[in-house]
Amino acid sequence: MRKKICALALSLALCLCLAGCGGSGALTLNVYNWGEYISDGSEGSFDTIREFESWYKETYGQKVTVNYSTFASNEDMYSKISSGAVSYDVIIPSDYMIARMAEEGMLLPLDFGNIPNYQYIDEAFRGLYYDPDNQYTVPYAYGIVGVIYNANVVDEADVGGWDVMWNAKYSGSILQFNNARDAFGTAMYKLGLDVNSSDKAVWDQAYEELLSQRPLVYSWVMDEIFNMMESGEAAIGAYYAGDYFTMADAQAENVDLQFYYPERTNFYVDAMCIPSCAQNKELAEIFINYMLSEEPAIANAEYTYYASPNSLVYSNAGYQEDMGEDAMEVLYPELGNFAEQYNTQAYRNLDAGMLDYLNTLWENIKIN
Secondary structure, three states: OOOOOOOHHHHHHHHHHHHOOOOOOOHHHHHHHHOOOOOOHHHHOOHHHHHHHHHHHHHHHHEEEEEEEEEOOOHHEEEEEEEHOOOOEEEEEEEHHHHHHHOOOOOOOOOOOOHHHHHOOOOHHHOOOOOOOOOOOOOEEEEEEEEEEOOOOOOHHHOOOOHHHOOHHOOOOEEEEEEHHHHHHHHHHHOOOOOOOOOOHHHHHHHHHHHHHHHHHHEOOOOOOOHHHHHOOOOOEEEEEHHHHHHHOOOOOOOOOOOOOOOOEEEEEEEEOOOOOOOOOHHHHHHHHHHHHHHHHHHHHHHHOOOOOOOOOOOOOOHHHHHHHHHHHHHHOOOOOOHHHHHHHOOOOOHHHHHHHHHHHHHHHOOO
């Protein structure tokens, strides 16, 4: 396992270049996040990055420039950071990847004295498996994977579980995740298998299930699912709850997108962290604290349509009204004990041997 990320002199020099002062004492903060995962000023929305820069100048009397870039998957983010080629000050990975990065020494412990707004994070989101001692993370958003379908194509009698994604009636209209963990997850939840199993025989069962689905699949997708579902090009796809609303807002006139949670599915948490070769740790913590304050936290939750673990967001009457009753019921379903549900069903970090085996099975599915 890689224990030291910025060991090479060339890499360190590049880190310093990226994170250094930008002239006249200006600071630079490098933020690495998912695409479409922050309120960016489009269509009159709150511009989180620009507002932070203005707030920092007004508060501290010093200019800061935020270099904001995006990644498409946890694995892409991990590969880029672990290569040592670049440095970021704030990253927002998913839970299972956080656990891996923490284990490999890729994250710095947070100084919560610089993050007083952490008090607003719901207790249900503290002490979870990926950060049991609350050392490295501040939860940003969370959600549950469900099934999106076009009610003008799919019969109501066929929906409710994972079986609809294996229903030959909809052959050529089904979209599957284009990443091994999520794709295998759909098969394992369908079969009642443990998505964190260390038994290769369990993964072989899921592999056979995905092979049986393969002739029915129109395409393996990530962000491509938006256009395909919105236009009616495809009729069924598993995806993240918050993205359903984005698709529904942009759906064509002949499309009627609906959403439901299967009984067993993945729960996930994305959280703000500071990687181990960050060059501006205190500034990164100030940024994280700003992200937890009311105006940006609400703006980001409304923009992304993802559920927030921040009490300043979910308890805000204006936010609830803006989202609407239907959206609130989907984003914040009655779960009872969230931590219990999460710890029972959520993906965890697989060991290196099992990851290699999983990736081999996945490549076989894609090739065959």
